[in-house]
Amino acid sequence: MSADTHHENAAPLAHHFESYEQQRESASLGMWLFLGQEIMFFGGLFMVYILYRWMYPHAFAEASNMLNVQLGTFNTAVLIGSSLTMALAVRASQTGQSRKIVLFLILTMILGTTFLGVKAFEYHHKWEEHLIPGSSFAFEGKDPAHSQMFFFLYFAMTGLHALHMIVGLGLLAWLCFPAWKGRFSAENHNYVEGVGLYWHFVDIVWIFLFPLLYLIGRKGA
Amino acid sequence: MSALPTDPVAPQPKKNYLNAEYGVFSWLLTRDHKRIAILYLFSVSIFFMLGGLMAVLIRMELATPAGDLVEPDIYNRLFTMHGVLMIFFFLIPAIPAVLGNFLIPIMIGAKDLAFPKINLLSWYLYVAGGLFTLWALIHGGVDTGWTFYAPLSTTYSNTWVLPVGIGIFINGFSSILTGLNFIVTIHRMRAPGMTWFRMPLFVWSHYATSLIQVLGTPVLAITVLLLAAERIFHVGIFDPKLGGDPVLFQHLFWFYSHPAVYIMILPAMGVVSELIAAFSRKKVFGYHFVAFASVAIAVLGFLVWAHHMFVAGISVYAATVFSILSMLVAVPSAVKVFNWTATLYKGSVSWETPMLYAIGFIGLFTIGGLTGVMLATLGIDIHVHDTYFIVAHFHYIMVGGAIMGYLGGLHYWWPKITGKMYPVFLSKLSALVIFIGFNVTFAPQFVLGYLGMPRRYHAYPEEFQVLNVMSSAGATILGVGYLMPLLYFVWAMRYGKDAPANPWGAVGLEWQIPSPPPTENFHEIPVVTHDAYEYEKPSLKEAPVVG
């Protein structure tokens, strides 16, 4: 245990753990198992997507062309950037650099909010084009019923993703407070690392969502 | 201060987890895994009784061939709520959340689970899920069957599908978090010297169960969300008119719900391993085989789900593959039964109440399991699917197996948990009443199913009445059998004899600490130097491992 990075108001060792290492290893395994179940949770939606895209490839391609590739690409870049800033926040917490942690957390929040802002704009646009599934759905394609299936999956998958991002933003905001107070150190930066893992996971979901939703049926365009 | 295990009647230690703090909030805001286990004990018992009430009404209706007790629509709600309450709010949580929570940290020499606050959160999620479901029940319940098949659940049912769905969704996260907590605890919090292969088999079973909970339950969660979306927005995810497939619902639903039955039985098998060892005074035969079999059941259990869908319209090739895999999953269960039997051979067997439940489990689970292999056979399943044969099969495993395991575990560890002994004669009598009541209730149902009586029907042809009356009579006996422990356990809390640290003379870390245990379990973390069931070395029973 290094004394030089131990701050006075650093987070203490929980009473049921024998060492900081045990606490850290437990927190890590716990968060990874949580992400494992998230993979299965989102995975169910991917299963539905895979089945119906296999059944209705043309309807899905036609519907996908209604999405804005530029906005999707921009958002992908924004989210990747936020992953970098998050990784840098975790890196700063490993050495207890409070100011840097907060700086990178805030940058991550800015990028995350930008992503959500773009998504809100996209959703609003879809609403204006009558592409929200349900009674007001109206699509001029060759196979509107099956294209509606695509749009349901688009909103369900990106919506669930956005919900996870909102939770993530909340977690990032919450983290700023103990970070500012110098609570994180080499022995105990578990919360920062945990939120980092969560944020990267949300990024990975988008890494798969982007090509599957935005980039089908674009060839020869 | 710990009582020496050799004292026949040890004085109650001054401070234990029950009297460490007083007040409602010391319970509702506790982080102590033992108190959380008690919170669960109360809540699962309430749901068990509610689910049991539904069963009483079902069996009353089925005592006569005509549908004369309740309207068919009400009957649909009865069997649906019976299934929902029993499966999601009793069978899945009971052993892990009550016995697992209480015992796992102690059995591995830890002070608590890895995440005590998340453990408390799990209980609150369970209660929240339960409240949603109860709200729906009070307002008339759901009539879709606990399986919620589309399109009845998504389109045609006029009942409270959404609140029950929300209740199940929230409860699912209780299950996931408990599983996550157990996995981390078992990996990271074992005491020095407590290697994987020195752990009690109870812990191995719960580890395997936790893997299922973490990997399977999220798929149920997303399925419930899709069901809700379809019900609200009618986009056609499961509606063929709009391009969807109702069988997709079944694939997603059963991907969880089949492994869920292993969530229900594996912990009971873990209990049985402990009971057989303790009451044969012998280590479990083939410890490694039993440990690996638990994990094998968890893994293979994920590969068989479509055996619930043989007649739903899946392809013959898929059906064949799932049929073969379903027969394969019986093998590790059989391995366990053989190993328990071999443990009994040349053991010093005593017929204490927990042992009665353990032996009952082995017999009844074997019958239930063998009928499962029959059902894995495509030709037979086509004939008996959706008949009382299926109902009998799963009740043999869930009631004859899981609930007997739960009761056996409760009777075994009750002295440790409460510090009190219960009346021995009454406990043995109720075990017998339960065993008899159970068989009279469910054995006739195998015959009924084979003869063609469909399940989920409130009326049936005259020729089935005799067997149905037998079944309903058995249910009455079973009900009495279940009420008895409720009464004498409560009685024992007040009037029971004080329990010593090791009333059964068993081997295990939980028997080395006082009854009831202190809040921190161990004053000093023990250093473990021996295997799990060292009954051959009598000195170990007396010498305390902990200071």
Place this chain on the structure above:
Amino acid sequence: MSLHVVPLRVYIIVFLSLMLGTALTVAAAFVDLGWMNNLVAMAIAATKATIVILFFMHVRYSSRLISLVVVGSFFWLALLIVLSLSDYITRGFLGVPGR
């Protein structure tokens, strides 16, 4: 979780690789590669996910247990997808109605 502090250089390289991968996947989408389009898109996505997992999420510097949890979770999802599709893909093989 590791005490190993990843060099800044590694993070920058990963970030740039992710950006490059994004550009590649968008470019490839507009070229007609037939059935390969899907494969290329998923291969790029999988590669991006892998470097995020290995470096941003520190799995490269973590225990084998963590690697097992990661691989195991994706494998389990693959089980759901492959076994479910095994039904859909083989429907109608026999030429018998409804099977």
